[in-house]
Amino acid sequence: MAVASIAAAVIGLGAFSAPAKAADPVTITIWTFGDVIQRNLVAEYKALHPEVTLQIKKSDLDPLDGTNMVTACTSKTGPDIVATEVSYSGYWRSYPKCFTDLRTMKTTGEPTANIAAGLSASDIKANYLPWRWAQGVAFDGSVIGIPTDVGGLEVAYRTDLFKKAGLPTERGAVAKLWPTWDKFIATGQKYNAKLSAANKKAGMGFIDNAGTIYAAIMNQGTAKYYANDGTENGKLIYDTNPQVKLAWNTTIKATQAGIGTRIGQYTSDWNIGMNKGTFATILAPAWMMDYIKAQAPDTAGKWDIADMPGGGGNQGGTQLGIPSYAQNKQAAYDFLTWYLAPAQELKVFKTYGLFPAASVLYKDPALTGYTDPFFNNAPVGKIYAEGVQTLKPIFEGKLQRAIDTAIGAGLGRVAAKKMTAEKSWAQVLSDLKKVVNN
């Protein structure tokens, strides 16, 4: 209760100083990566607020959310807004002192965009998908980030290649092929069996990379590598959590069944393979749709999107936060609440494919009725919305990124036939011991 009264006091101060600031020219610095901050929306905001200048600095994800943010927080400097990817949210939720608690901020109000004055993060929380919101909440309850998007994860498949292999092509029938992961693997084997010897020799296969199944299954569970034991760090359970074993075993099974092409994602081979039809399926987060369009424009209309095996899926997603040493917190918060309001997230989805984390949109016909001609007019809004709503919140731990990397390397060793699954898992455990202990 003491926290609440302090929060109220700070809110009062915020409201008092806000109107004076609004008219003064102000520069908001933003550290971001990829397509999180969209140029056309920035221009739109500039039109609403001529006094605001947005200075956007783009970096790669790992240096941004790792080194740069650690350096900024240690040296008590930093931008006004920073984009954090969910793979790092486990790390940053352990350091709430580096972020402004957004529950203590209050909007100045933006009548043209229908944003009322005096809204704190707690007031807008209801607009967003609950488990996705939780990824931006630190262990002490403070809100350190508001989600821009949720990754979602569905199966992107090539209708032309499915037809050639004698599989159904209609997305409802395709989803029925794989209610479970085992059925997905069986479908892959059926597809591969229909490939000609020449195509097999050319390295064709059912899915681009069987290793991607691991992350998909992990996100369908309720816990990853940490159990919430009420402490800041949580309890490490990577070696006992049955979900980890299930995801590992299923991925190994898929790998050894040979349904994958072993092409690594985001390599040049991947981009070429996408054009050549080397693989018929990709486990695709919503933000990947834009990547496929850009890399393989000639395959337009040949793709479609079907439901994931085992229910929904998620991979990635980003949130925007205000570092505790930001210079222009009020202006930053006003921009952030405008930029992440449902109306803007819908625009971003339609132009760049980042799927909105604002769950109030999931029943909005503007989203559910949205179809994409590149993906054979699939109702992508509806499919991804249904997928992300089946997921449950997962306790994100500090070393999640490092643990994911070590397990990913372990799967890679098996895929490259450098080690047996048992040996590789033993190596994963010894690698992780070093990550956790040394």
Next chain:
Amino acid sequence: MTKGERGKTSLTPWKKTRKPEAFPGVRSLNGKWGYLYVAPFIFMFVVFGLAPVLYSVYISFFHWDPLGSSNFVGLRNFNNLLHDSDFWLSIRNTFSIWGLSTFPQMFMAIGLANILRNTRLRGKSFFRTILLVPNITSVIAITIVFSQLFGRDFGIINDILSWAGLGHHIDFIEGVIPSHVQIATMITWRWIGYNTLIFLASMLAIPNELYESASVDGATKRQQFRFVTLPQLKNTITFVLIVGTIGGLQVFAEPQQLAADGGSSKQFLTLTLFLYNQAFVNNKYGYAAAIGIMITFIVLIISTVNFFISRKISNDGTR
């Protein structure tokens, strides 16, 4: 030699009465001016060079968390490091990549320099200029292009190899030696022009008389290269080796761009990449500092060996 000099100075004893002055007008300051001139460098060096080094020595004794609490662990980081198989693996990888990049490159650079030395070659300055282009190209760009060339399924190098019947779909990332070859090729591509110019410069400094007398003695072009050019390049070869070794121990961007974790079985995890990953991926800053200190020791050992070898070579030269 020294005796004669001593004798000479004793002939002019009056000159010893006053110290030579750099700035006759400011007699009182004399040598102190020197400190003022080196001060900017010393200042920058202390702030950006020495202080971070000492600081990393300090944090190598800690379990260090820049954002949370840190505790003193004594020599535990070093003890863990010596028992960490990844550390030894990264030493192996670093030296393997160093060997694969340094020696073939040196042979090629000497060969190229020998061609460019030819007085009848047209467009000499053009070739000398474009040789440096790879050196000023961004490492990231080089890596992106080369990883496409070396692609397992659609890479042109695999196309050529399978056409020549030398291999099929060689995985230049998963294989240990293939991945080292790929990285070494990138390093060679980047540095060969630079080294060629160094060799060329020292070849052009070889007095023409040596070649003339060799040809009078009936030496063929090949023999001239073997018995005149190569011996005269000894010091340059040592220099290139030392610079190459220092660079070789710092190989980072190329493997990092291929796979940030150094490959699925850490087959191309180099020492510096190992350090970087411990610090900035696993957030083990103390451990990373300990790795940095171990790298310093390795460099010290190699420099000492280099020192003795180069001293031996230059002694051989004067004999």
